[in-house]
Amino acid sequence: MAIKVAMIITGISIALLALYGADVAVSMSNADHDGFLPLNDMQRGMGLGGPAIILPIIAFFITLREKSKGLGGLIIISGILILIGGLAMIFTPAPEGVERNPLMLFAPAIIQIALGAIKIVKN
Template structure:
């Protein structure tokens, strides 16, 4: 039962991160301001909290609530969630119209670090499943 809950949390996280990424990319490609959003109709800080921070917490939670349950599937889902965070930052910086203020660019380093830590948790989950 706990394993199913962990998988559901991971899938929800991946969906939220995907929505966040699509909105951020659309915002940049449509030349909206750095504080605007494309279709979520919230400010960037709220978008980051709801669609970035909450999924990260859910991924970490899914690892810890299932720490005694072996599951390669859950490990893979956790890695996918962490990778979405890391790759998402890379895509946002690679887009030519990113008007991200210099002060905000430092926050993205933290996002990359959290994404890498989450991917490590997924790798641990897979390793413990063998």
Template sequence: MVSIPHVLSGISIILLTIYGVDVIVGGGGAGEGFLPFDAMTRGIGFGFPPIILSFIAFFMSRNPPYKGLGIMLIITGILIIIGGAISMSSAGESENTARMAGEGGGLIAVGAIIAALGGIKIKKSLSN
């Protein structure tokens, strides 16, 4: 069954995938991918909304047990963790090393929280 939380989680995965592919194609540089944005604009437009949408999807679906939604949240969390790890690994190449490392660590933590929420959703669906 497709519900609003599933749609929100799907949008999150799509936005993170677009973000990741743009970073890979452009090498992380401003306007070098297929999106004409700098790193901050790209992060605000394609990185921040999936985080918010994932939390909304989890809390909207508190009562019904959605195993599929749990899997989607875990995928979203993993994509965010990968983005944080890439951000931390590229911090050594940047003049803003401390800021980039902090942002990468924050992304890894948020990704882990979202993946954990997905695990909780799966566990609840299996117990019902």
């Protein structure tokens, strides 16, 4: 049962990351820098990015003693999506007055990829 719940919340994380990326892509393609969601950059990051980072970590810990290559794969996919987003942010100019810390962009991705690998290797 815990594996199913963990896979669902990790799937939600992946969906949030896809929605986040799509909204950013739309906002970068128009002159107003507005996405299809009525959110500014901070709201988008906190509302979509925050849960997308936390949910796979919760999924890992609620299934700590259980084996699951599928869940490990989903956690790695979530980490890779965060990594891709971080790389995209590095290659785009930051809004005026905003500083981007590369460590803060990549640390969650590396943690999730490591947790996913642990979950897979544990089998």
